[in-house]
Amino acid sequence: MKINWGTAIVLVFIGFISFILFFVIRMNTDKKFEHDLVTEDYYKQELAFQEEINAEKNAKALKSNITIKKVSEGLLITFPEDINSKKLTGTISLYRPSNKKLDFQVPIKLHSSELLVLKNKLIEGRWNITVNWEHENTSYLFKESFTY
Incomplete structure (x- = not known):
């Protein structure tokens, strides 16, 4: 044929x-x-956007801001030393853009100006970190993207 x-x-x-x-x-x-969407409660987060902007301005007005450093034990987050770390409260949110199942939050409980996120919670790749903290009724916000 x-x-x-x-x-x-x-x-x-x-x-x-x-x-x-x-x-x-x-x-x-x-x-x-x-x-999936980037976050489940996207619209609720949009309404609180002005508060985020104010908290970021407060953080930038500090003498020194939060620093993040990759160490052998994990991720070392250092808060400003001129702030009393015992009065500090808040949360650290680690967000993985490629997989929401890897996202997690760590409450801030400090004895010194440093906090360590253990490496067994972090896998290699891109992460977004959001540190939302409060000291003496003032909110601060630190956001950064990094590759672990």
Whole structure:
């Protein structure tokens, strides 16, 4: 049986469209390729945006801000030394853009000006850190992206 060139072109188009549809359906139904929002409560976070801006301004007005350093034990977060670390409260949020299951929070409980996040909680790759802390009824916010 001979196939003319018109039939061959139609068969190639049908094959190509089937190939594309297979991958579109697979990406939308397979749990391995989930495409979630950046955060679940996006709109609620937008409403508190002005408070975030004010807290970031407060942090930038300090003599020295928070520093983050990668050490052999994990991630060392150093708070400003001119602030009494025993009166400091807040949370440290570590956010993994590629996988929300790796996100976690650490409450801030300091005995010195340093806090260590152990390396067994961190895997290699890009992380976003948000340190939301309060000292003497003043809110401070520190945000940074880093690669561990």
